Amino acid sequence: MPALGALSAALIVAVTALAGCAPGHRGGGEGGAAKPAAPRLPPRAAGFDYQIGGAYPPPKGVRIVSRDRSDSPAPGLYNICYVNAFQSQPAERASWPADLLLRDARGAVVIDEDWHEPLLDLRTPGRRERVARRVNTWIDECARKGFDAVEPDNYDSYTRSHRLLTADDATAFMALISRHAHARHLAVAQKNTAELAGRRRRAGLDFAVSEECGQYDECGVYAKAFDGRVVDIEYTDAGLRAARARWGGRISIVRRDRDVSTPGSAAYVRRVR
Secondary structure, eight states: OHHHHHHHHHHHHHHHHHHHHSTTOOOSSGGGOOOOOOOOOOOTTOEEEEETTOOOOOOTTEEEEEEETTSOOOTTSEEEEEEEOSBOOGGGGGGSOGGGBOBOTTSOBOEETTTTEEBBOOSSHHHHHHHHHHHHHHHHHHHHHTOSEEEEEOGGGGGGTTTSSOHHHHHHHHHHHHHHHHHTTOEEEEESOGGGGGGHHHHTOOEEEEESTTTTTOHHHHHHHTTTOEEEEEOSHHHHHHHHHHHBTTBEEEEEOTTOOOTTSTTOOEEOO
16 A cells, blocks of 8 residues: 555656646746737837838838837837727728717717717726727737737826826826737837826837927936837928937937828928938
8 A cells, every 4th residue: 555655656757747738737926827918019210111101112221110009000110000099090980989978067978179088987987998998909909910019199288288187197008008918919109198107017018119309308308218119200300300310320310290190292301401
């Protein structure tokens, strides 16, 4: 019997060891859950093109491109997927549940007047979760298509909410969708909103997409917060000159037209110098 007991003990040790090596077993962390692999970040100071108004062949020298979620990534480049996460596209307004559109005391939907976009109601954890469920389906689509990162737009919508939304609401919602994106191995960009750059870790943000940081002297804020991983779009020649004068060679900079139109359009502008 002593020999049988020794054999049983050996078998238990062997089975335990095999279980630890079995497919699907992940160590490190409570409950055996492992953290998702870190997403790939954009290269610093690389050639960049902003194509959210429509995809086209990237110009020579471009290594990073941002495109709308309805488009496909550019082969061989670092691809950022644009998602309107904090507001509704005008054409999609009717598809949102009425109670997820932000309303003022009179019941009127709060609108971003510049782009005619309704703001989404992020005032409670429950509503943030419901909005995130829909936005996360778009993030899943970005991942399936092969994008490397996601650009959730209108992080600063709280500044247009007539004080109905707060910076804390915005940060909490961004953290929700960032966690989901990271689980899909996508990096997450902070879009504008220099005043919240200090919350980047809390919000789960990896790099910055800035509009006109040269024009408004904000490039340094993003460069410091994100260790130089900044892509900047300028919409004026003066802004391009300012960005290049102080940050050329240190961050990615491109001059585009405000409609972000495609080549062949009369409005199309793209310059890097």
